[in-house]
Amino acid sequence: MEALVESEALASLPVPLPSPEPEDIGDLYIKHRPLLLHIACRKFRVGEPDAESLLQEVFLSFMTTTTKVENIKAWLVAAMCNASRHYWRGQGKTESLPENFDDHCDPKSRSIADQVAIEITLRQALDYLQPRCRDTLFLHYFEGRSAVDVAKQLETTARYAEKLIHNCLKRVREIYFSITAVKR
Amino acid sequence: MMIEQHYDEEVLAEFLAEPRDAVSRDKHLASCDICLGSLDTLRATARTLKEPAVWGPSISTAPRPETLAFLRGVAKTMADEDATAAVWIKELLAGPREEWAARLAEHPEWRTGGMVRRLLKAGDEAVAIAPLDAVTITAIAVQLAEGLAESAYPRTALRHLRGLAHYDYGYALWYTGAMREAVETLDSANSHFDGVIAAEFDRGRADLMRSMIYDVLERRDEALSIANVAAAVFARYEDNDRFAAARSASAITLQSAQRIREALAIHAEVSVASVSDRWKVSAIANMALCYRDLGDFSRAADCLVRAIEGYERLGMMTFRSKSRWALADVFARQGKYEQALSLYDELRPEFEECGMANDVAMISLDIAETLLTIGRTDEIGEVCRKAMVYFVASNLSQTEPALRALAYVQEALVAGRVTPAAIRGIRAFLLAPTEEPVRLFAEIRQ
Numbered sequence A: 001m002e003a004l005v006e007s008e009a010l011a012s013l014p015v016p017l018p019s020p021e022p023e024d025i026g027d028l029y030i031k032h033r034p035l036l037l038h039i040a041c042r043k044f045r046v047g048e049p050d051a052e053s054l055l056q057e058v059f060l061s062f063m064t065t066t067t068k069v070e071n072i073k074a075w076l077v078a079a080m081c082n083a084s085r086h087y088w089r090g091q092g093k094t095e096s097l098p099e100n101f102d103d104h105c106d107p108k109s110r111s112i113a114d115q116v117a118i119e120i121t122l123r124q125a126l127d128y129l130q131p132r133c134r135d136t137l138f139l140h141y142f143e144g145r146s147a148v149d150v151a152k153q154l155e156t157t158a159r160y161a162e163k164l165i166h167n168c169l170k171r172v173r174e175i176y177f178s179i180t181a182v183k184r
Numbered sequence B: 001m002m003i004e005q006h007y008d009e010e011v012l013a014e015f016l017a018e019p020r021d022a023v024s025r026d027k028h029l030a031s032c033d034i035c036l037g038s039l040d041t042l043r044a045t046a047r048t049l050k051e052p053a054v055w056g057p058s059i060s061t062a063p064r065p066e067t068l069a070f071l072r073g074v075a076k077t078m079a080d081e082d083a084t085a086a087v088w089i090k091e092l093l094a095g096p097r098e099e100w101a102a103r104l105a106e107h108p109e110w111r112t113g114g115m116v117r118r119l120l121k122a123g124d125e126a127v128a129i130a131p132l133d134a135v136t137i138t139a140i141a142v143q144l145a146e147g148l149a150e151s152a153y154p155r156t157a158l159r160h161l162r163g164l165a166h167y168d169y170g171y172a173l174w175y176t177g178a179m180r181e182a183v184e185t186l187d188s189a190n191s192h193f194d195g196v197i198a199a200e201f202d203r204g205r206a207d208l209m210r211s212m213i214y215d216v217l218e219r220r221d222e223a224l225s226i227a228n229v230a231a232a233v234f235a236r237y238e239d240n241d242r243f244a245a246a247r248s249a250s251a252i253t254l255q256s257a258q259r260i261r262e263a264l265a266i267h268a269e270v271s272v273a274s275v276s277d278r279w280k281v282s283a284i285a286n287m288a289l290c291y292r293d294l295g296d297f298s299r300a301a302d303c304l305v306r307a308i309e310g311y312e313r314l315g316m317m318t319f320r321s322k323s324r325w326a327l328a329d330v331f332a333r334q335g336k337y338e339q340a341l342s343l344y345d346e347l348r349p350e351f352e353e354c355g356m357a358n359d360v361a362m363i364s365l366d367i368a369e370t371l372l373t374i375g376r377t378d379e380i381g382e383v384c385r386k387a388m389v390y391f392v393a394s395n396l397s398q399t400e401p402a403l404r405a406l407a408y409v410q411e412a413l414v415a416g417r418v419t420p421a422a423i424r425g426i427r428a429f430l431l432a433p434t435e436e437p438v439r440l441f442a443e444i445r446q
Helices: A002-010 A025-043 A048-064 A072-091 A112-127 A131-142 A147-154 A158-180 B009-017 B021-025 B027-031 B033-048 B065-092 B097-105 B113-126 B131-146 B155-175 B179-193 B200-216 B220-236 B240-256 B260-271 B277-293 B297-314 B317-333 B337-353 B357-373 B377-393 B400-414 B420-431 B439-444
Strands: none
Touching (some): A025 A048, A025 A112, A048 A072, A048 B065, A072 B200, A131 A147, A147 A158, B065 B097, B097 B131, B113 B155, B155 B200, B200 B220, B240 B260, B277 B297
């Protein structure tokens, strides 16, 4: 039930708008490389050099398949996920993998490509923040620290830390929405 | 603080740390869709900020020149091969199919990946109009792909191409009804796909076909399991139409197993899914068959009317005719014999025009059966005489037509209008359909 609620919540963030797919395989590689590498390296913890090799294999298969691909980005993402899983099976990985290792299978929920696009965009938005703001969000949201703990770390009052958490969240969202907004 | 009667983000952010039921306890928030929507996006941001991927070191976004050069090099080789193969394929496939393999043997320079791809394309184009040609074409593609030099192509691309050749060969075999041979060929396809880390999608296509074959072979549990695996693959690749195809394959297997209500639920799900109209309309037509089998003729008729409209809109006239036929059957089951006969009479010339001899014969039996039911037996002879002509003309096998004919005899028996000699005559006719096609139903008329 909780997973469903999370999925619904995720569906509420805007995804960066897709652009038309290029016909040239090189252009396609350039366009999708960041997303696909992010999936292999961040979601599946594959090292970047190995991820690049997997990426090459994925594009080779994309070029080889003789059937019409309905959604190129989704195809590449799913193939990259499969290639990453295949990679770890080959490596005999024993440490835990992300909870969404097997992907979801519900076409109605947001796709892994969209989720990753949100992560990449949010990461980009974080780069625009002041270091103190970034640290605040890191401590509170990523490390799960309370406002009191954040205050101690930043050597300020708990009330100010609370204010900082809210303001920094607001700021990163403003940047996020400005990145994903439709440009006219 | 309120802005235009709504909470601002600062107030909403307070709810992030609260239990979820805090929302329902807040009078405004519980009933305000705008604020609930804003809170959802806040939760999404907060949740995403917990992901390690958001905080890790950035990944180089600059493309690797060597990967770029490799991919563009492969693409160029493929394009060059395809262009040359476009000329060769016409030469290869000239004349009768019995000559093609020998001609290929005379031209070792034709043994390229491009030629395999062209053959697969040619097989795909031939399968619906000349299935036996498609079998030969794809068999040659398999032979050619298996013989390609390992050193001339990237290893995984070659394995993938070989898998695709076997898959297409299997498809052509399936189309001609060679089910067991098709299964063996799909096994070969999978053995190639298994060695390719990004061939999961094509493996899914092979699984979908295998599921349909297993349904025919009455290996239904396996068919269902494999169709579900294929559906999961297509969902991940966001190929909605193939997802619908896999779900429909599951439903059709459930229908074969007489699990009609489960099948109906899946068809209903596909009929409203985000898929192309072709799949929605097919799902509605299949829903009709489920309702019919459940004895809900009214709903069956409603669905068939919708399917007929849909097929007409899509220009799928053969499917439209089949749905009209099913509607006529439903009318007959509802006791609306005149409406059924009227539709049957409209349909028979349609099938004749399309050259669908088997269907002409079958619908004639339906007409005869309906006429028998309503006591218009004196009209049966002429209808069935025409059917016999079609049986002979199309060299029908002894399966479904035979069963229908026997069903007809049963009806005739119930009506007391059949003699042992007539039954023997029907049997003799079915065993040797070229003999005296008119005699069979002339005897039934006695």
